[in-house]
Amino acid sequence: MNKKMFQAAISATIPVLLGYLTIGIAFGVMLESIGYNYLWAGLMSLTIYAGSMQYVTVEILSKGMRILDVILITLFINCRHMVYGLSMLDKFKGMGKRKGYMIFSLTDETYALLNSTTVPLGANPKTFYFLIALLNQAYWVAGSLIGSVAGSLIKFNTTGIDFAMTALFVVICTEQWISYPTRIPAIMGAFCALLALIVFGKQNMILPAMLILILLFFIAKNPIENKLNKKANMEVED
Amino acid sequence: MQPYTTSQALITILIIAGITFFTRAVPFFLFGKKEIPPAIVIYLGKVLPPAVIALLVVYCLKNVSVFEYPYGLPQLISIIVVVILHVWKRNNLVSIFGGTVLYMILVQYVF
Structure with a gap:
């Protein structure tokens, strides 16, 4: 060096x-x-x-x-x-x-x-x-x-x-x-956290929030991936 | 009064350190030899980061009580200022520092 x-x-x-x-x-x-x-x-x-x-x-x-x-x-x-x-x-x-x-x-x-x-x-x-x-x-x-x-x-x-x-x-x-191709994941994260906070209380919210989040990501895999790919394609065309 | 004894705190920190290293090392021992990661891993790797950050923002605000004084106003005002500062300057330091100082002033002198 x-x-x-x-x-x-x-x-x-x-x-x-x-x-x-x-x-x-x-x-x-x-x-x-x-x-x-x-x-x-x-x-x-x-x-x-x-x-x-x-x-x-x-x-x-x-x-x-x-x-x-x-x-x-x-x-x-x-x-x-x-x-x-x-x-x-x-x-x-x-x-x-x-x-x-x-x-x-x-x-x-x-x-x-x-x-x-x-x-x-x-x-x-x-x-x-x-x-x-x-x-x-x-x-x-x-x-x-x-x-x-x-x-x-x-x-x-x-x-x-x-x-x-x-x-x-x-x-x-x-x-x-501002920069991520789709805002769905962020909205889902906030939604799961709020839901877990209301249902399970502030002491116990973390685990259920994250489990619900993963579950939702599996359910919504196709639409979200479509959004991600669409954005990627548009950038290629630009 | 701290919830942990010294050794409990030490163990907690070392567990966090170990898992943090684990998350950084996973790709290297799973895919070090030219194996391609499964599609589901790549998908979760893409979508989890923004979701977890939004989840953490809510987690940070879990102690706010919107139905009693000051109705979460110090947090709300400071967060709006952080967002405005950030969209305007796109400088992490300015946004974090500005928002935190404002919040400290609000909770110490205003509300």
């Missing part, structure tokens, strides 16, 4: 640096506000390393949740990662010992960068990808540590900071509402 490649990796990851610092700091402050200090923040950012999931983990730690619900909610929130992996099968081939880390560190942002960044001339792509993945996690760990230390030193009124999680999901939802 040389200096030029390092500089290229830094400049490629600057947008992620800004994003991870901010979201990481908010995570650290939130975690600190429920009584878990920087050691916990560091542990979570080193071992879980998934933004949305860590926000939900704060919620889990503060309210308590049955282990089966914890497992299911983790599976469902992270199921999008499976799609990411599918498109990285080739890229990660031949990465040897670093492949495990590349898979572990495949966050939304790292996935986006690996797909969009061009490898600098003469650089080994595998080393460059590894560097990007490593830098991104470093930003994330730094952000969460800064947040939790700041949260413990500066005693400001943190009431309402947990809204950062809602805001994060609203942003992703808005983004998908």
